[in-house]
Amino acid sequence: MKHLLAFAALVTLGVCTAASGQDDGPLPKGTALRPPQDAGATPDVPVPLMQAITKRLSADDFEGRAPSTAVEPKILDYIVAQFKAAGLQPGNKGQWLQPVPTVEITGSHHTPLVVSGAGAPLSFAFGADYVAGTYRVTPRSQVKDSELVFVGYGINAPELGWNDYAGVDMKGKTAVILVNDPDYAMAGEDGLFKGRRMTYYGRWTYKFEEAARQGAAAALIVHDTFPAAYGWNVVNSSWTGAQYSVQKPNDGMDQTIANGWIQKPVAQAILKASGKDLAGLTAAAQRKGFRAVPLGLKVSFGFDNAIRRATSNNVVGVLPGTTRPDEVVLYSAHWDHLGHCAPVKDSAKPADDICNGAVDNADGVAALTALAKMNAEAGPAARSQVFVALTLEESGLLGSEYYGANPVYPLDHTVGGVNMDALLPVGPARSYTMTGGDKSELADLYRKALADRALTDVPEDHPERGGYYRSDHFSLAKRGVPMFSVERGNDLANGGVAAGEKAAQEYTDHRYHAPADEYSPDWDWSGIAQDVELYYALGRELADGTMWPNWRKTDEFRAIRDKACAAATGGCHPR
Numbered sequence: 001m002k003h004l005l006a007f008a009a010l011v012t013l014g015v016c017t018a019a020s021g022q023d024d025g026p027l028p029k030g031t032a033l034r035p036p037q038d039a040g041a042t043p044d045v046p047v048p049l050m051q052a053i054t055k056r057l058s059a060d061d062f063e064g065r066a067p068s069t070a071v072e073p074k075i076l077d078y079i080v081a082q083f084k085a086a087g088l089q090p091g092n093k094g095q096w097l098q099p100v101p102t103v104e105i106t107g108s109h110h111t112p113l114v115v116s117g118a119g120a121p122l123s124f125a126f127g128a129d130y131v132a133g134t135y136r137v138t139p140r141s142q143v144k145d146s147e148l149v150f151v152g153y154g155i156n157a158p159e160l161g162w163n164d165y166a167g168v169d170m171k172g173k174t175a176v177i178l179v180n181d182p183d184y185a186m187a188g189e190d191g192l193f194k195g196r197r198m199t200y201y202g203r204w205t206y207k208f209e210e211a212a213r214q215g216a217a218a219a220l221i222v223h224d225t226f227p228a229a230y231g232w233n234v235v236n237s238s239w240t241g242a243q244y245s246v247q248k249p250n251d252g253m254d255q256t257i258a259n260g261w262i263q264k265p266v267a268q269a270i271l272k273a274s275g276k277d278l279a280g281l282t283a284a285a286q287r288k289g290f291r292a293v294p295l296g297l298k299v300s301f302g303f304d305n306a307i308r309r310a311t312s313n314n315v316v317g318v319l320p321g322t323t324r325p326d327e328v329v330l331y332s333a334h335w336d337h338l339g340h341c342a343p344v345k346d347s348a349k350p351a352d353d354i355c356n357g358a359v360d361n362a363d364g365v366a367a368l369t370a371l372a373k374m375n376a377e378a379g380p381a382a383r384s385q386v387f388v389a390l391t392l393e394e395s396g397l398l399g400s401e402y403y404g405a406n407p408v409y410p411l412d413h414t415v416g417g418v419n420m421d422a423l424l425p426v427g428p429a430r431s432y433t434m435t436g437g438d439k440s441e442l443a444d445l446y447r448k449a450l451a452d453r454a455l456t457d458v459p460e461d462h463p464e465r466g467g468y469y470r471s472d473h474f475s476l477a478k479r480g481v482p483m484f485s486v487e488r489g490n491d492l493a494n495g496g497v498a499a500g501e502k503a504a505q506e507y508t509d510h511r512y513h514a515p516a517d518e519y520s521p522d523w524d525w526s527g528i529a530q531d532v533e534l535y536y537a538l539g540r541e542l543a544d545g546t547m548w549p550n551w552r553k554t555d556e557f558r559a560i561r562d563k564a565c566a567a568a569t570g571g572c573h574p575r
């Protein structure tokens with residue numbers, strides 16, 4: 001996992017909706033999971049196999065599993081061998097690997113950001129006042145005399161009747177965009193944009209994508225610590241140094257020339273020079289019907305880019321379905337981690353500079369393989385089950401992004417799936433949590449599965465942080481495959497909430513993205529076994545069933561899925 005958050009198990013179940021035919025309509029409220037006697041006994045969760053895989057993947061000679069390094073072929077060979085032994089077949093048209101071409105862009109020689117048009121030009125320093133980068137693979141990025149337009153939250157949400165770009169032509173212009181979404185400060189989750197819960201429209205990635213769709217030359221997000229949920233230091237460190245993305249045939253030329261962030265006082269100064277005021281415009285931008293405001297100012301800034309291309313690989317295996325093999329249920333976990341990293345003085349091994357990533361995410365790959373083995377043992381399901389060990393999660397969800405952009409199995413034929421990232425080796429829990437909340441009809445299936453197991457559903461701790469948008473399942477969700485994520489709660493069967501919170505805190509403080517994230521024979525596997533049993537039940541229910549659960553009507557991904565399904569031949573259909 002990258003970028004804060006979600007340190008416990010993250011499961012994701014994606015699902016398309018709609019009936020694929022006559023009688024298999026929407027998942028009715030209260031649909032029962034098939035009783036165990038009909039579904040066949042659940043195969044045992046192979047804990048020794050998971051122990052062996054976790055130990056091997058996190059061993060020092062795999063050097064922390066940094067992608068595109070000399071050790072990658074050895075890691076891939078090992079995962080392929082485990083997939084084979086579990087009973088999988090090669091999943092990418094007879095091949096085990098899906099190559100993921102990446103590009104690394106490192107900016108340098110950033111000019112000051114200069115704003116002109118009202119008296120003496122204003123000049124802002126790179127790093128302290130602004131940061132910027134580009135998605136275009138080009139040696140030089142230059143924004144020159146581009147007209148500034150304040151576009152509020154920069155949101156175009158047709159399903160909500162909201163368009164901050166209505167009536168404005170952004171060609172060649174630079175968008176100044178507020179962070180988060182219009183109702184982030186609400187206490188509850190009832191607003192048009194789900195109140196304090198973050199939506200995709202609140203994510204910075206969305207704002208840059210939408211500005212590009214509008215044809216903008218550049219996009220600048222106004223940083224504000226409270227709605228962003230992190231300080232300028234995080235923005236600054238994330239946007240300086242190498243930036244990774246997947247290679248695209250057009251080298252990103254459909255993107256803006258540059259994307260960046262400005263500090264809030266910088267935005268205030270710019271708006272003041274324009275005779276406007278940030279607080280007033282922010283209030284206006286929170287009301288429906290807001291119209292973008294041209295500022296009568298021009299901005300210029302530029303920087304050089306060093307470009308390096310590389311390739312890493314997803315590993316894809318399949319258990320073909322029997323009666324509907326072209327319909328797919330997806331299981332995924334990222335195999336990559338950080339490689340060599342900064343040694344930590346107080347770690348158990350002071351000189352150790354290998355971030356082994358045993359929890360993050362060797363044990364997720366172990367659970368992925370265990371699910372493959374269990375499903376192979378249970379016999380083929382009606383639908384195909386595809387197991388993907390993803391690369392480049394730590395570099396920004398790139399392995400899943402590439403899979404989403406270049407799906408081996410069409411997304412409109414993909415029912416959903418289970419993503420696993422960092423399963424905590426502590427005991428079983430009495431509660432689970434659905435990250436992202438009740439976004440799709442799959443929530444009904446999840447609640448029923450919990451009820452069958454006498455487990456409780458506990459709401460997400462910090463819905464405003466948008467944890468749902470920061471893990472691999474999101475690369476599929478944003479393309480309309482309805483996804484939700486579920487993590488084991490802190491209320492442990494032994495020791496309750498106090499023990500659960502202590503264990504999670506210990507991991508966060510001492511092991512997360514540190515050399516101490518190492519395998520130990522003393523790990524308690526009973527909680528991971530509980531996760532895997534639950535994931536098996538949820539995945540198998542989809543794989544044996546005919547349902548195509550969709551996003552809830554007001555969800556931001558509903559329209560994308562409905563459109564894809566309407567155009568699909570076979571697979572999902574809107575209803």
Ligand SMILES: [Zn+2]
Nearest residue numbers: 001360361421
């Ligand atoms: Zn991870």
